[in-house]
Structure formats: C-alpha cells, structure tokens
Amino acid sequence: MFLISRCFTHQLMTFSNAKMPPKIAVLGAGIIGVSSALAIQQICQKNVEVTIIAERFSPDTTSDVAAGLIEPFLAGSDVERVKEWTRLTIERIKEYMSEGNLGAEEKSGYWMQSVKEVPDWLKLMKNVKVLNESEVAAIRKRPGHNFGVFYTTWYLEPTRYIDYCTKKIMENGGKIIQRKIENIDELGNDFDVIVNCTGLGSRVLFNDETIRPCRGQIVRVSCPQVRHFFIDDDFYTLINDSCLILGGTKDLDQWELEVNSKTAQKIIEGNCQNIPSLRHAKILSHHIGLRPCRPTVRLEKEIKNNYPPIIHNYGHGGSGVTIHWGCALETAELVNKTIIERKSHL
Ligand SMILES: Cc1cc2nc3c(=O)[nH]c(=O)nc-3n(C[C@H](O)[C@H](O)[C@H](O)COP(=O)(O)OP(=O)(O)OC[C@H]3O[C@@H](n4cnc5c(N)ncnc54)[C@H](O)[C@@H]3O)c2cc1C
Numbered sequence: 395m396f397l398i399s400r401c402f403t404h405q406l407m408t409f410s411n412a413k414m415p416p417k418i419a420v421l422g423a424g425i426i427g428v429s430s431a432l433a434i435q436q437i438c439q440k441n442v443e444v445t446i447i448a449e450r451f452s453p454d455t456t457s458d459v460a461a462g463l464i465e466p467f468l469a470g471s472d473v474e475r476v477k478e479w480t481r482l483t484i485e486r487i488k489e490y491m492s493e494g495n496l497g498a499e500e501k502s503g504y505w506m507q508s509v510k511e512v513p514d515w516l517k518l519m520k521n522v523k524v525l526n527e528s529e530v531a532a533i534r535k536r537p538g539h540n541f542g543v544f545y546t547t548w549y550l551e552p553t554r555y556i557d558y559c560t561k562k563i564m565e566n567g568g569k570i571i572q573r574k575i576e577n578i579d580e581l582g583n584d585f586d587v588i589v590n591c592t593g594l595g596s597r598v599l600f601n602d603e604t605i606r607p608c609r610g611q612i613v614r615v616s617c618p619q620v621r622h623f624f625i626d627d628d629f630y631t632l633i634n635d636s637c638l639i640l641g642g643t644k645d646l647d648q649w650e651l652e653v654n655s656k657t658a659q660k661i662i663e664g665n666c667q668n669i670p671s672l673r674h675a676k677i678l679s680h681h682i683g684l685r686p687c688r689p690t691v692r693l694e695k696e697i698k699n700n701y702p703p704i705i706h707n708y709g710h711g712g713s714g715v716t717i718h719w720g721c722a723l724e725t726a727e728l729v730n731k732t733i734i735e736r737k738s739h740l
C-alpha cells in the first residue's frame with residue numbers, strides 16, 4: 395500500500411502542483427552542479443524552481459583545485475561527445491571573457507610527448523603547430539621529449555566562475571541548501587526532477603562503482619616571468635591570472651586527501667627541469683583533488699519506480715572545466731523535455 399500510495403502521492407503532488415513551477419533539485423555545487431543549475435534556469439526560461447543541495451560548496455570542492463586548462467584529459471572513451479562538449483564550453487568561455495570577467499584567458503604553450511599524439515580535439519585549439527625535429531630539439535628538456543605540439547587554448551578559473559554562476563542562479567530565484575544526502579529517499583516528493591551532479595559522490599549515492607577517484611596533487615606558485623604552459627607525460631605548469639599551477643600526479647583509486655611532501659618536492663623538481671626559471675618561484679599553497687573518473691561521462695535520464703526522474707551528469711574525470719557547459723546544456727535540455735512530457739500528461 396505504501397509503495398502505491400507513494401507513487402500515487404507523487405503523481406498527485408505533480409497534479410496538484412500543476413500551476414506551481416516545477417521544482418528541480420540539483421545535487422552538487424561543483425562546476426558541474428552550478429553550471430547545470432544555471433543552464434536549467436536559462437533553457438526552462440526561469441519557469442522552474444531550482445534548489446542546489448550540496449555537502450560542500452566552493453572553495454571546498456574538487457572543482458576549486460583545478461587549474462581550469464581547457465583540454466580533454468581522463469575524460470573517458472566518448473571522444474566525439476567530449477569534443478562537442480568542449481567546443482560548446484569554449485564558446486561559453488569566449489562569451490564570459492567578452493563580459494570582462496577575470497579568471498579566463500587564452501594561453502599558449504607546449505605539450506611535449508614521449509609517444510606522438512595529435513588528438514582530434516586539437517582542431518578546437520588555435521595556432522596549432524606540430525613541432526618538427528629541430529623545434530623539438532630546441533624545446534626538449536628531458537630524454538622523454540621525443541615529439542611536441544605548440545597550441546593556444548584557454549583557461550577558466552573554477553572558483554571565480556562558480557561564484558559568477560552562483561550569483562546568477564540566486565538572481566534567478568534559485569535556492570541553496572547545505573546538506574549531505576545519504577539516500578535520495580530523503581528528498582521524498584519534494585521535487586519534480588532530480589539532477590545528479592555529485593561527482594565522485596555518485597559512487598555511494600547511486601551505487602556506481604565504475605566511478606573511481608584519480609588523485610591529483612598540485613602546487614600553486616608565483617613566478618610572473620613564466621608566460622607559457624608546459625605539459626609532458628609526468629609534469630605540467632599551467633597558468634592562471636595570478637599564479638602558476640604545478641602538477642601532474644594521477645593516481646587511480648587513491649583516496650588520500652593529505653598533501654604528500656615528497657610528492658610536492660617531486661612535482662616542483664620535475665617542473666623546474668622543464669622550466670628552469672621556476673627555481674625562483676615563490677611557493678603559495680599545496681592542494682589535493684580526487685578526479686571523478688569513469689569509463690564515460692554519465693549524462694542520461696534514469697526513471698526509477700516511485701522516484702522523480704533523475705538526470706545524471708557526473709564522471710568528468712580530469713575534464714570537468716573543459717566540458718562543463720556542453721554537459722550543462724545537454725542536462726538542461728533533458729530537464730526541459732522531462733517537464734514538457736510531464737505537463738502533456740496532466
Ligand atoms: C589536481 C586536479 C587538476 C585538474 N585540472 C583540470 C583542468 O585543468 N581542466 C579541467 O577541465 N579539469 C580539471 N580537473 C578536473 C575537474 O576538477 C573535475 O572534472 C571537476 O571538478 C568535476 O566537477 P564536479 O562538479 O563533478 O565535482 P566536484 O567539484 O567534486 O563537486 C561535487 C559536488 O557534489 C557534492 N556531493 C557529493 N556527494 C554528495 C552527497 N552525497 N550529498 C550532497 N552533496 C554531495 C559535493 O559536496 C560537491 O559540491 C582537475 C582535477 C584535479 C583533481
């Protein structure tokens with residue numbers, strides 16, 4: 395009886411609230427959650443009530459650790475979808491930059507490779523130049539630098555951008571609840587659609603063991619004279635408005651959130667070998683993030699008996715900034731279609 399009544403109640407709730415704007419719960423407040431919430435408000439022409447529910451908010455999310463370099467990395471095997479999401483995100487970043495926002499710039503640099511790679515997504519970049527032998531020899535900093543590509547991409551600083559999106563969401567009447575959801579049963583019949591942007595949290599919340607942590611450690615430094623990014627198989631120096639981000643670890647199934655000082659030293663040393671002027675850098679801070687890695691990004695609608703429709707948008711690996719807006723738009727279209735279908739059944 396309970397199940398039937400619950401299901402009936404849900405339908406009844408929807409029926410009885412036919413005149414009220416549909417209530418959308420967005421679980422997660424990282425770059426994926428906030429951008430999805432904003433895209434939903436925009437595509438549903440604000441005829442929705444969006445509530446973001448999250449355990450952690452910026453600057454305490456994985457998203458805040460990212461340098462925000464725009465290029466697919468550990469993004470799973472759906473390469474064509476990832477490329478299209480990247481293209482849409484680049485368009486978004488150009489728009490964001492044209493509004494005069496800080497924390498987003500075009501940036502050029504080198505990707506030095508031990509095995510030659512010229513991925514299709516490079517077609518989305520500017521000034522792409524596959525280095526010839528003499529150019530490789532001129533740039534090479536270590537034996538593993540056998541090939542290289544020069545290109546111009548963008549960066550989008552996540553913390554500033556999340557703040558920008560959050561302000562707009564609130565201006566559009568959005569709500570925010572700080573809370574860890576242990577089970578989606580807790581949401582009861584309060585919402586018409588649930589949007590899951592919980593990243594690695596989906597492993598427990600939605601029992602998805604295909605999403606795994608890929609631990610990344612970074613060091614933020616100040617060294618204004620470095621003006622190009624430099625990436626190789628093991629290390630990277632990326633650039634933001636007022637600091638550089640030195641990285642490169644990618645340890646699968648490692649959950650440790652404590653900074654490892656030996657790893658930090660290795661990251662600094664390795665990047666100094668690539669860019670000797672980094673020896674004059676001032677160390678600012680150390681950070682750890684657990685990339686939400688999955689064989690593919692899960693962006694789809696799930697219908698579960700006795701629950702509102704669930705739109706999943708999680709598992710962006712090392713590319714959540716790079717593909718966020720393409721994913722947000724696709725998520726918002728799924729939400730809008732769900733609302734329209736629901737209205738047509740009333
Ligand atoms: C070191 C490092 C460098 C990176 N560099 C880049 C880069 O240069 N470019 C790029 O594109 N990407 C980069 N990434 C990847 C990018 O950071 C991630 O893909 C992105 O942050 C994922 O965003 P998200 O919103 O899904 O996850 P998160 O930012 O982790 O947000 C998840 C949200 O869900 C909430 N949540 C989870 N479970 C629950 C629950 N049960 N109840 C309530 N709330 C819950 C959390 O509190 C949080 O608000 C990097 C990642 C790391 C670690």
Ligand SMILES: CC(C)CC(=O)C(=O)O
Binds near residue numbers: 630
């Ligand atoms: C783009 C890479 C160089 C960095 C990244 O995305 C990561 O460390 O997850």
